[in-house]
Amino acid sequence: MKRPWQGQVEPPLLKTVPRHDPHNPLCPGATRANGEVNPYYDGTFLFDNDFPALQPDAPSPGPSDHPLFQAEAARGVCKVMCFHPWSDVTLPLMSVPEIRTVVDAWASVTEELGAQYPWVQIFENKGAMMGCSNPHPHCQVWASSFLPDIAQREERSQRAYQSQHGEPLLMEYGHQELLRRERLVLTSEHWLVLVPFWAVWPFQTLLLPRRHVRRLPELTPAERDDLACIMKKLLTKYDNLFETSFPYSMGWHGAPTGSEAGANWDHWQLHAHYYPPLLRSATIRKFMVGYEMLAQAQRDLTPEQAAERLRMLPEVHYCLGQK
């Protein structure tokens, strides 16, 4: 952290996003690339991505002739979910009841797409730095005919831990972090936020329910309200850290769905990962390059230092403080 930084400085934020832009395909009433017109929605709005990476009818690559050249069809659907009709808000600037409607929409889309697909990946890329190409508050949902790599790794680790120790890995992990406290950021009646012991991004966090919950749709109304509340607090802290709209990629992981949903997935615990790139300021990020790509992740500050800085930050958003 002491080395002088003469490298890339990120461009400052576009300051003025108009509340409504009829040419923005995510806005209520706008016409999308495929000619469809968005409804004048006033909560969340879910639609098919006009440029999907996964398609339900992707052709099969056919049999392979060699063990080193194995390929399989990747089938699925890609959806976009708008969080709010206005383009000039972000989750931490939305009210708790508005965030609660997002939580409900996440649970419903998991249920809907999970009826057919074994994995439903909800993720949000926030900010231009994280490859987000539209400032309107939204996330994406990609459902796939296969367990993606990271899902497979979490499946293996959680299954192995359960069979060795007789309890879910992330239940015991959350329990330990509650005792140790040094990596905790926020706690509430139903949820925990912490900088995980294994964090690689400077201010990476893990959001965990306290109760054993395998998937989003299982959350009770009280847990959903409390989730909306703790998300607002966490994202407010993030924005307050460098007084900027904090960029990140985040996503939910829960037990696999689809035709095997009825199997025993008790080793799974629902959780969300937040991966934010900023390191020193609103314009100086962590680069995951060179050594990290070719050898191993290495951190510029400890998880305990990151947790302490996040813990100390106010829960009132810096843009709302003057009111």
Next chain:
Amino acid sequence: MKRPWQGQVEPPLLKTVPRHDPHNPLCPGATRANGEVNPYYDGTFLFDNDFPALQPDAPSPGPSDHPLFQAEAARGVCKVMCFHPWSDVTLPLMSVPEIRTVVDAWASVTEELGAQYPWVQIFENKGAMMGCSNPHPHCQVWASSFLPDIAQREERSQRAYQSQHGEPLLMEYGHQELLRRERLVLTSEHWLVLVPFWAVWPFQTLLLPRRHVRRLPELTPAERDDLACIMKKLLTKYDNLFETSFPYSMGWHGAPTGSEAGANWDHWQLHAHYYPPLLRSATIRKFMVGYEMLAQAQRDLTPEQAAERLRMLPEVHYCLGQK
């Protein structure tokens, strides 16, 4: 690849890097952060990183009280290697004999640090987009007391393949790619460059010797000359692709070193990975975010398309063509 891009556009390159800047700590004759003065070197120059991530005497974290909280000391050294006394050149603009001195320096540092450390990671972060904070042509060498994660994964895969198929994975892989041709970029008497079947970055390549070589120091003089030559061709093609100084992280992987260097590592084949971020132009990159971070890599163009584009590009650098 068809979706319109309204997202982040990278800042254009700083056009004028002075050939010599007495305040640049990588230049001949400059004073570094620790007060040392660089010699007036005229080939390559290796020195200790003044802000090392690894240190030879890192303290041990002590025993752990829980299976989920395991930590170990990471010990090592970090060095910087300048490729050339001038700040305004890059490898593709250097002559083949100049690049050959870099190859020799890589082999020597592997030998020197490999006498003590089990892993010597040589890597180059090129360009501000890849977190490089100094335009002077250089790479880094981090030697560690442990096998980093990626090294461990390559060790496992190569060992398993050898024990199942009786030959090194990457020897058979290179052989197959020579037969299939569709992912080849360049071939020479002693080397191959291809876009690997498993590539995740748009124009990612793998550089492989044709002979079974476990580590850089084993390369013959003829193989070293030929390596300098094929590297110049590859990096010229990269620069020509979007007519820019092409950013990337690259690094060498070879059999582990250190006290176990004498064991049987015949399943290893030396290779270099190139991971370049650009996707569509000199300013539009691939973002490895959201789905890629939380689920699985997904490509915007196929390895075969990438290989074909690279194959078609001239081997004369766009900056030198007019001469």
